[in-house]
Amino acid sequence: MQYPEAIDYLYSRLPVFHRIGPKALKPGLGNTLRLCEALGNPQHRFRSIHVAGTNGKGSTSHMLAAIYQSAGYRVGLYTSPHLKSFTERIRLNGQPIAEDEVAQFVVQHKDLIEAVEPSFFEVTVVLAFDFFARQSVDVAIIEVGLGGRLDSTNVITPIASVITNIGLDHTDILGETLPQIAREKAGIIKPGIPVIISETHPETADVFQEGAQAAKAPLVFADQESHVADEGLLKGVRRIRITRNNGQTNIIELDLTGAYQLKNVVGALTTVAVLQALLPVPEEAQLIGLRSVVRSTGLKGRFQTLQEFPRVIADTAHNQPGISALLTTIYSLPHANLRIVLGLVADKDRSKILGLLPPEAKYYFCQAQTPRSLPAEILQAEAAVLGRIGESFSDVNSALAAALQNSSPEDLILITGSNYIIAELTNL
Template identity: 70%
Template sequence: MQYPEAIDYLYSRLPVFHRIGPKALKPGLGNTIKLCEALGNPQDKFRSIHVAGTNGKGSTSHMLAAVYQSAGYRVGLYTSPHLKSFTERIRLNGQPIAEAEVAAFVTEQQASIEAIEPSFFEVTVAMAFDFFARKAVDVAIIEVGLGGRLDSTNIITPLASVITNIGYDHTDLLGETLAQIAAEKAGIIKAHVPVIVGETQTETESVFKDVANSLESPITFSDQEYTVKDEGIVNGIRVVEVYHQQDLLLKLSLDLLGSYQLRNAGAALATVATLQPVLHVSSSAQRDGLSAVTALTGLKGRFQTIRERPRVIADTAHNQPGLAALFETIQSITYAKLHIVIGLVADKDRSKVLAILPETAVFYFCQAQIPRSLPADALQAEAAQLKRFGEAYSDVNAALVVALQTALPDDLILITGSNYIIAELTDL
């Protein structure tokens, strides 16, 4: 197969979560285990760091990859979903997997795929593990797709397990309380493998401690060990100071500007500190990596400015805690009027998301071109019930055109609500 044919095969034959939602999930780890057995168990042939969490797991994964790349390591990075190209999901030292590699894998594994009948995500996990093993990476950063315990990535035994935070998302699959969701995320903790938790939360702290203690896994809550102090944005870079206990450890310049990235940086640095005996990283490499995450790893869509005057910011926040963190950052920006271009998926609780949005903003409701997307007019009607008013548009680019025509130079346009909305932006 050629690359277009291989991608069409994967999309047409296998159920895809980002298109149809929970119906795409295949319960259990059995299919991934079978696929990897057919490949000679590549997941056992490289070192890894496993990253889960409700929000921030993608950014934290990219931060870790950038730090280890800056230290001279050969680094694999697996994340999902992609924004523009499938190849973004699997990276080696920041570079996406070659299209020819994808095509070759699908061609060679077609018989196994048709015999096992895995999901789209299960195939991509096996592809990533095979790629990292063949490329002999020093370490691979593996982002969980959904949850943890039953996620396809959870067949690895990593050097460290990282859980960024816990919030309400995918409650139909992971549980309706924070403790229940935490228990699913805690499923990535392995016996005797250190675990780093990014945020201490009253409802979840004991869950993580109980699981870690039962498995004799050393546990660190990074926000109890590290304080990341914001010094503000200077010349387009967020300047921070990192303290370990009371001692100044590092002064950093973060190219990821969202204030929520401070928490992710703390989790990443705690992970690097935990693994220093195995993967040594100098202070200068930590600084260099965190100052150039987007350049080193290709991360997009995290508080990303895509246009000036009016300033246009794209952010993939897509749930209540993620949007709360986004608007915390927005409050630190000076602007005349806020315009919000937003689209949401249909299979999530939207009332809490809509309630976070400021009533005073001008809204432009849109929809992504996938079956999961909530129709723009339905979103418009739901928002109006909560006194958030605006017009509905067929897609994000049409909505943005009108927002740009309406906004004044000193206004701010925010595009958010879904990974899939951001993915369809022409300007990204």
């Protein structure tokens, strides 16, 4: 079996969230534990850092990977979903897992997969754990897929648990209030393992304090340990001033240029500080890592500039808090007309997302080639009711082409709304 056949097998045989949504979820950790046990429990054979949160967990995971790589560690990185290739989900020192490794895993464990009948995500998690164990990584950064408590990644015992923030997303699965969602995310807290919360929120702080106290886990709210200030964009990096409670001040340069990354970077740096005794990282390596996150980890789609004149920016923001944070940065950039290429999945609270978007922007509605995607004509009609007017297109590339054709060099084009929309861009 070659790689294309292996991937086709996994997609056709197993429930896949990005195709059918919540129906793909398998309740509980039983399948993952059964798969892990059959493979000799690889999740216990390497050190890991577990990263959860509504938004920012992918960026934070990549920042941590870049920092530890810069310090000379052998670093595994597991994230989801992928944009272009399945192999992006599992990386070693920034390099995607080899296609042959994926094919070999499927061939070797096909009988096990068919006996357990796991979800697609459960198989990919165990594939990552097996790969990291065999590669003897010094540390693996493991991003939660959805929630935390019942997420397949939650079979690890990490050296730190990181929760970036809490917002309203996947409310049909995780709960309809911020405290309910926070309890699901807090499910990654383990006895005695330090917990780092990137962003303090008055509605959820008590949830994390109670969870950490019950687990006797040291708890740090990163934004209470350091103050961050935006120093603006300069030559393709965002300069950030970090002032710690002890008075120490540093200027860091981050190649992830969205202003929303200020909240993520303080969580990443606090995690590195908490783990200094276990995984020492010199300050210079931290600075180098943050300056080269994209280059060293392959991260795409986070306020990524695709071209200039007109400036075209692609961002995977796909929920209300993510879109709100994204627009803050967009409004700070000089431009004539703002043109928004937008596609959403059908199971989101679309009215809240659409209500955040500026009515004066020019809209180009599109859809991804996945069953979860909302048809562009429906999105166009729903947006029109709220005064967001534009044309509809069958795919993101034709929508972008129309936006470019209508633009002057001083315009700004934003492509956003869904991971799947960004994934289908031909020039990403």
